[in-house]
Amino acid sequence: MIPIGEMQTRYPNESVSIRYANEQTDYVAGQMFPETVQAKSVFRTWQYDTSQFRRRLTRKANAAEADLVDYGGFYTNRTSEAHKLAGEWDPQAEADNDAELADIEQDVSMTIMDGLLIDRENEAATLATTSGNYPADLTSALTGGTDTWVDAGGDPRDNAKTARLAVRARCGKTPNALVLSYQGLQALSYSPNLIDFLKYTSGASIPVDVLKNLLEVQDIFVAKAQQNTNMEGNATQTLTEIWNDSGLFFVHDPAPRRRSVCYGRGYYRNRLYTYRYQDEKRGSGDGRIQRLEQGWNYIQAAAAVVSSSDGDFAAGYLLRNVF
Numbered sequence: 076m077i078p079i080g081e082m083q084t085r086y087p088n089e090s091v092s093i094r095y096a097n098e099q100t101d102y103v104a105g106q107m108f109p110e111t112v113q114a115k116s117v118f119r120t121w122q123y124d125t126s127q128f129r130r131r132l133t134r135k136a137n138a139a140e141a142d143l144v145d146y147g148g149f150y151t152n153r154t155s156e157a158h159k160l161a162g163e164w165d166p167q168a169e170a171d172n173d174a175e176l177a178d179i180e181q182d183v184s185m186t187i188m189d190g191l192l193i194d195r196e197n198e199a200a201t202l203a204t205t206s207g208n209y210p211a212d213l214t215s216a217l218t219g220g221t222d223t224w225v226d227a228g229g230d231p232r233d234n235a236k237t238a239r240l241a242v243r244a245r246c247g248k249t250p251n252a253l254v255l256s257y258q259g260l261q262a263l264s265y266s267p268n269l270i271d272f273l274k275y276t277s278g279a280s281i282p283v284d285v286l287k288n289l290l291e292v293q294d295i296f297v298a299k300a301q302q303n304t305n306m307e308g309n310a311t312q313t314l315t316e317i318w319n320d321s322g323l324f325f326v327h328d329p330a331p332r333r334r335s336v337c338y339g340r341g342y343y344r345n346r347l348y349t350y351r352y353q354d355e356k357r358g359s360g361d362g363r364i365q366r367l368e369q370g371w372n373y374i375q376a377a378a379a380v381v382s383s384s385d386g387d388f389a390a391g392y393l394l395r396n397v398f
Contacts, residue, residue: 149383159370238392325391
């Protein structure tokens with residue numbers, strides 16, 4: 076009998092491959108800290124005081140001289156920092172690999188970018204969810220089993236109201252956006268309080284557009300990005316959320332400009348760079364070892380701050396332990 080198995084060769088399917096990675100839309104750092112580019116890594120950001128809210132008596136006789144108005148301001152010193160990663164590959168591997176794995180430079184570049192974005196997301200999440208970065212009136216915590224969004228006694232609408240009033244009292248603006256994790260969105264979408272309020276009986280989660288209306292925000296940004304924090308090589312490799320169990324109500328203004336109020340900014344010294352070179356001391360007959368480095372220089376920081384001596388966020392309300 077002819078050995079059929081020896082006559083068959085498995086060729087790779089060049090049109091399909093599987094790659095685990097976060098989507099670009101899974102990251103929210105760019106929404107909380109919109110990008111603004113400048114030429115220097117050492118700089119300062121200016122902020123006006125609240126003189127514009129002061130009442131001034133304006134009634135004067137025709138012959139009387141008008142009172143003078145004045146305003147003040149202060150600046151905060153900032154220093155952006157370099158963030159970079161590199162990867163390398165052997166040209167021989169490009170020649171030997173299956174076709175769908177032969178574009179190693181692209182895979183290296185994508186892996187570097189994943190690393191840069193995950194690290195930036197972690198920095199943004201840590202900065203935004205640390206209660207010590209807010210004055211006492213702009214943060215609070217819900218109690219598990221009592222008033223979180225998964226509890227019957229929880230009330231997301233009242234939480235949103237508290238956040239609106241507190242932020243408005245601080246900076247004069249009403250928070251128009253909410254950011255929370257994917258688990259946080261699930262908790263909000265199935266909130267017993269909201270379902271009862273709406274008499275929602277479809278059995279499905281409450282649509283995001285309805286949630287926006289209930290919480291009086293224009294946008295709900297969902298931090299879906301995940302990361303693997305297990306040691307490389309461990310038998311157990313699991314994905315965990317980068318964003319924790321907090322919800323952040325904040326003033327979102329994606330367009331950097333003068334005389335505006337917003338929660339945060341990402342200050343970038345120029346833009347993402349790419350540097351490709353080869354290691355002259357290593358390689359083979361197929362060529363030298365190739366290296367690719369990518370990175371950027373930035374700092375994510377509060378835009379509107381409490382005062383010249385207090386760099387806490389002034390345009391956001393951190394609600395902790397929402398689920």
